[in-house]
Amino acid sequence: MGRNVLTEHDFQELIISHLVDDNGYLRRIPAANYDPVRAMDVNLLFDFLERTQPREMERLHALYNGGSRDTILAKIVAAIGDRGLADVIWNGVTFDAGVELDVVYPRPSAAFDTKASKLFDQNTLSVMAEVYHKDGERIDLVIFLNGLAIFTLELKCESSATGWTYKDAIKQYKFERDCKTRLLTPKIGALAHFAMDLHEVWACSALKGGSSKFLPFNKGVRAEGSLHETRSGNPERRDSIATAYMWEEVLTKETIFTLIYDFIYYARDRRTNKKKDEKPIFPRYQQYRAVTRIAEDIRRNKTMRDYLVEHSAGSGKTNTICWLAHKLAGMFAEGENDLLFDKILIVTDRIVVDRQLQAAALDMAKVSGTIKVIDSEGRTDEYGETSKSGKLERALTGGYRIVVCTMASFLMLDHGIFDGTGSHFAVLIDEAHGSTSGETMAAVNGVLSDVGGVGDAPESISDIIADDIARSGRQENVTIIGFTATPTGRTLDMFGTLNAQGKKEAFDLYSMRQAIEEGFILDVTSNYTTYDSFCKVVKSIPDDPELESSAAKRQLAHLIATNDGTVRGNLRVMIDHFLQKVQGDLDGKAKAMIVTSSREAAVRYRLAYEAIRQENMGKLGRVQALVAFSGEITVDGEKYTERGLNGGLEEDRLPELFRKDDYRILIVANKYQTGFDEPLLSAMYVAKKLHGLSAVQTLSRLNRICPPYEKRPYVLDFVNSYEDIAEAFAPYYENTVLENPLTYADLKETERHLVELNVLDADDVRAFYKLLAKERQTAKDKERMWGLLGTAAAIVAGMDEDEADRARRVIRHFIRQYAFLIMASPFFDQYMHMEYRFCQCLIREIAKAGDGEPGIDISDKVKFSDFQVNKSGEHINPASGGSDLVASPEVTVPRGIGTQLNHDILENLSKIIADWNARYGTSFDSSTAASSLVALRGTLRDNERIKRSAMANSKNDFVNTVDDQTEDALVENYDKHQEFYNFLLGHKEVRKDLVHLLVDDLYNGLRGNGGGTL
DSSP: OOSOOSSHHHHHHHHHHHHHHTTOOEEOOHHHHEETTTTEEHHHHHHHHHHHOHHHHHHHHHHTTTTHHHHHHHHHHHHHHHHOHHHHHHHOEEOGGGOEEOSSOOOOSSTTOHHHHHHHTTOOEEEEEEEEEETTEEEEEEEEETTEEEEEEEEOOTTSSSOOOHHHHHHIIIIISOTTSTTTSTTTSOSEEEEEOSSOEEEESSOBTBTOOOEEOOOOEEOTTOSSEEESSOOOOSSSOTTTHIIIIITSHHHHHHHHHHTOEEEOOTTTOOGGGOEEEOOOHHHHHHHHHHHHHHHHHTTSOOEEEEEOTTSOHHHHHHHHHHHHHTOBOTTOSSBSOSEEEEEESSSSOOHHHHHHHHHHOSSTTSEEEOOOTTOOOTTSOOSHHHHHHHHHHSSOSEEEEEGGGGTTSOTTTTTTSOOOEEEEEESTTSSTTSHHHHHHHHHHOOOSOTTOOOOSHHHHHHHHHHHHSOOTTEEEEEEESSOOHHHHHHHOEEOTTSOEEOSEEEOHHHHHHTTSBOOTTTEEEEEEEEEEEEESSTTOGGGGSHHHHHHHHHHHHHSHHHHHHHHHHHHHHIIIIITTHHHHTOEEEEEESSHHHHHHHHHHHHHHHHHTHHHHTTOEEEEEOSSEEEETTEEEEHHHHTTTOOGGGHHHHHTSTTEEEEEESSSSSSSOOOTTEEEEEEESOOOHHHHHHHHGGGOBOOTTSOOOOEEEESSSOHHHHHHHHGGGSSOOEESSOOOHHHHHHHHHHHHHTTOOOHHHHHHHHHHHTSSSOOHHHHHHHHHHHHHHHHHHHTSOHHHHHHHHHHHHHHHHHHHHHHHHSOOOOHHHHHHHHHHHHHHHHHHHHHHHTTOOOOTTTEEEEEEEEEEEEEEEOOSSSOOOOOOOOEEOOOOTTOOOOOHHHHHHHHHHHHHHHHHHOOOOOHHHHHHHHHHHHHHHHTOHHHHHHHHHSOHHHHHHHHHHHHHHHHHHTTTTSHHHHHHHHHOHHHHHHHHGGGHHHHHHHHHTOSOOOO
């Protein structure tokens, strides 16, 4: 009774018993069977070779008479040393006279391949305990496949006398195990090494002593009622231990072969291109789970649905995308003998395909000639093609299995090239939150669509519209898998999966919270300091009305942000912080990014920094800065480009140069704020307003860990508040859920606003579409189309500034909502489709006019002085692996046209609507209420009695007039919002709560006191 029966040895024996009894392993004795020089169970290897390839072995025995066993063994060992263990498993070994031996037989891709299935069954898994890989050093468990050592495990048991955990196992691997023995040498030794205790598992693919990088291989823990895991660790179990999934799921024959053939690969070093510099890659658990979960669902359901993968920034999405692409490229549908997909497309919303994405896709390929990357425009390919669209069309119709390209490459391709072919596609979208609901996504659908038979050309205009609509929506022959760390409401609505509450969320989740708790990424809000920049603005003409326009106010904010006083004041704080807090971090290699509001600001920060550096070469001599922005810009009469300011450096080489020691600061304007992966980046200085998604994406550039260093990120923000940033992160901290999907009724409401503009003439819309639908337009047709667009554009041009802004906003919302909804939940409305096509062209015309309107220059009408920069707040979270962020998972899809109601009104409106829904059992949403309130406000504002009351009475008396006139206003607007207005007409006291939200705006606006939004 006194002996501890829950020791590390008991844990070890438990695992072995499950492997042998449940998974069909053989238990082998290391003293009799393990060869430490070769890291093999030689007898088991030769047993496999003799059983499965007797004819080849007989030939080799004849070739190497007298020493065949030693010769064969030496050849296999040499091949592993030269090519790596994984490569030898995949491709076997070639001997003299062309004799080839397979050391492993892969799992058959298709069920009909009975011969391959029988060979697969001949593979043997075995386990050894207490394996001495060298004198005096032993490994707790080693897993073998046909006698080849593939995995090692160091076990720890918290209930044993030592109380050691997986952390102690990691220390043993790093500091107490010789990583240069055959078993532990990267590439040629075991494929992965696991540090495991009763609660957690961590894995490493390449042991390098103290710099070995162990990553969590845990399942994650679900909150009660959640569909997904959002916390670190593994769920506790009553029937077993938390890490039992290792023998139940991971160390099974099926999963081991999945890991070896679908995941493990060698990443090539593009700088040296030497085999010795290749890096073995092993997946994390959430990567393995996402790929296998999606693949199995597709195997069952074929192309019936789309998928969304929400994996935190910095979690390895690039590899997950490429692993899934290769998995799907070789996948057969359940019970069928044909490949499920004709092509797998990896698409990105960026201008060029990310190099990291290209590299991963190519490195994972086990057969050459199966992947085509559509590279930059203008570069000639092997067929003499220079355009990206031309290269893409050739790749889509050629023999490549995987095509990697940008979404924009589809815009210039013809629709219908796959009509009648029966082709099926899987489209994997990197960062599925940008153009996945707009014109580019519609182009992807149109190009890949298979609508009707070959030669079935539509005849009538109705047929043409029907064909156009069919190609615009979701295609039955296309499965789309979106990957993002920050799904928007539209992304969830389009690709999300319905949960038990009827709300949409991701099909697979690796949350920001879990990644932070596991220490895989950093909490970038944990060390956040805010500053306020002040200056005095002096008007040349005190009451100049031009300075009160919205365009002037926007320009004033820009002038302040780019003024030398602001730039130098902010820079002094940034430089002092960098020198004191950042410069010495990460062994003196830490870097910083300055995020600016515009290209002009980026240029001014770059010039000002260089001037300050020249004045302080003693401190800043080796702290050089680079700048990144697009195109050319003129500042103070001088033309600047990124390349010119960076000493002639080509733009695509900037990330490589920034990694060098002397370049410590990167100044950016709308570049490198997404997809930029630089672990040495430790500080960010923000001089730009960041909202929602852009705040998360920008600040997440700081979240990469940087082993073996302990990195602590710093943010100094000169524009945003910590509260606004925390609010931006809240939807993406755990599980993002769509609160209210966009509906056809929402779209009809936006269309109603479109009609009320009186910009579109129905006959003009129909005439325009008939011309647009022609296969080829004549010069006369184009002239007529321009005329029709010009008529509508002239109406917008004749509006005052606020009306014109509203018209553009309505038209843009209509275009976005229609393009999204036709893909998310297809419907058929012929005239609305014609409106959509007309508006797509019209917005370009009126956007140009809008851009020309603010052609005012107020720079000579204002002067700035007394610049100050003061610290306004500091948020520091102790480095404890946790975070102070609070999850707020709901996101919404934007509706309507934007209300122009101020923040306080909208906040109070939300509370009132929530109260009504609880008290009366209604189900109104805030966006409907806001739209109704705007319409009601307009009617009340135009009411003559209300106008007179505002000018003649106090605000208290004015309220009585508004109350008296509200019922008539509701009746006047009744047909626009019937359900909502009917409720208000029946509840007088409730009605007052709503209308009184408008009193201040109405009263001040009508009296001309300012402060209103009317």
